[in-house]
Amino acid sequence: MTEDGRRFEIPKDMRAMAEAGIDQARQTFEQLLAGAEATAGSLEQRSATVRAGAKDIGAKVLSYAERNVQSSLDYAQSLVHAKDLPEVLRLHSEFVQGQMRSLTEQASEMGQAIGKAAIDTTKPKA
Template sequence: MSEPGRDHFEIPKDMRTMAEASFDQARKAFEQFVSNTQATAGKIEERNATMRAGARDISSKALAYAEKNVQTSLDYAQSLLKAKDLTEVMKLHSEYVQSQMRALTEQASEMGQAVSRAAMDAVKPRN
């Protein structure tokens, strides 16, 4: 009871061509989006790796400075135990304070440079 030709559906050629072109554009846009997303993720990963390396460097410097300063303090305390009189104690104390001030100044400078280097590396443009 159906009319002849009514059960058969055909998309006009122009519509099919236009739909295929739109589909191709959508596929290319999606592929470009995925490619850009992967590139961005890679750059973020690089930055994170750079920041972790900088933090590791700063952390290892801080630990090395702490070790050195504790060792110096222990050496100072041991030298005080061997002092023969108050004059020698005062001399040892003066030398220790001057030495520590120089060391702390140098350490602060080096730490500042390491922090600056890490910050510059983190914001350096990547190609």
């Protein structure tokens, strides 16, 4: 009601326009919310992919460390049983060459694992 006692009414055209604006805002909000949910789901999937890649890489690192430590212990034990200096030099040369091959192989495998993890992380999820 107005001050002079008349009832206040919104014209039908204005009401229809306001309702259309509200409907449009509601649709836009629902689309925004759906997009945000899809993005959150995608981030969750990517996070799981990153965790899986990190787990694989961590397992490789641990495996390499175990092999390298075992190789060093084997080398140390062989040195203890060496009979003379030429045998020590031969054992050392064999150990260094084996370690270089092993480290080269490990670096290559690690590079491949990191590359695969990076590719898996950036792949679009279905």
